[in-house]
Amino acid sequence: MTTVVTESTGARARQTYFWRVRNGRTKAPAGSAEQSWHIQPGHPGGAYSDVGHELHPTVHHTPTLLSRTPPSGSRAQPEEFRGGCLTCNWEGPVRRGRGSGDGDNEVVEDAHDHAFPGWRTLPSVVRVADRWEVPGDRRRWARLSALYPTGWVDDGAPILVRRRFRSEVHAPPHRRRLRYELRIEAPIGRAKRATDQGALF
Template identity: 35%
Template sequence: MPHEMSTRVTNGPTPGIAITHPLPGEPGGHCRTTVCSWTAEPGDPAPPTVKQPEYHLRYRSLCGGCGHTGPDRSEENAAVEDGCDHAFPGWRELPVMAERPYAGAALERWEAEARAVYPAGWFDRGGPVRATRRPMGGRHVPGYAPGGGYSMGVVRERPSKESARRIQGSLFD
């Protein structure tokens, strides 16, 4: 039997659905990305959107504005992307920013640059920002966009050994 969506968080061994981030907003408000997670019980059927049926965690996007729910996923990033596809169409075509600085004047400059190159009002609605990440750091991070939305990780590829040698060699020519 499929799990019902709920804003209830349960602790302990009782299965439940937890809103991981951010809160879903007011019904009838503008659409935004919220991700729910829960523990799948042994024997629960896994829909085709669950790539790893043996993995016990499940994720799904939920829009508190209109009630839209995304499909069950075994990966948090996939659920976040479903929610952003619903609430912020076109986000995948927006510019990729440099890695987000942690604090101070560098963060202020980064946020100002993001607001200048993204559509007007995008971040005021909680829209995501696309930002580069180092390899192994591709998680979509809630609350890291200028308006509090998700920072969508775009992983930089590591240079191949051949290109690294070429770059190093050119330094000494």
């Protein structure tokens, strides 16, 4: 008789379950952990924990990226991805791809649609060099972030940058940039908005 394992939903609960499987604390084989939904390493909430997640989630929706290897175990099959939230049990639709901008970018955008509806209208950073300079320069960051909706900067709304190539991967937050850097396509046939460069910097 086959036992059906029901996983909890929500990014935080799924991450806890992943580590419990990986550490042999469930009936599932430890080697099958990658087949359960878990937070992609490097994305918010992806730290090690098999003793449970925080009792008190953040007060604002926090996007993250869930992934898993398909249960077939075939390396030829694409991975599965879905957006998640560290505050509530919301999970986005499942998308398949190879990662590195194929499948994973779409779910990060789904998660931002959940956490920051309308994020696509935020001003973007155009020059590649400004990707690193703007968040670290208080004056320039203040000018850019003043155009964000009230409260979004404190809640970790993304910084938008023009992508250099089609499948450039969205960058998760890290110690020097505490928000996602979403790489977006430049508008076609549209003049630069005043928010793009000169007016800000």
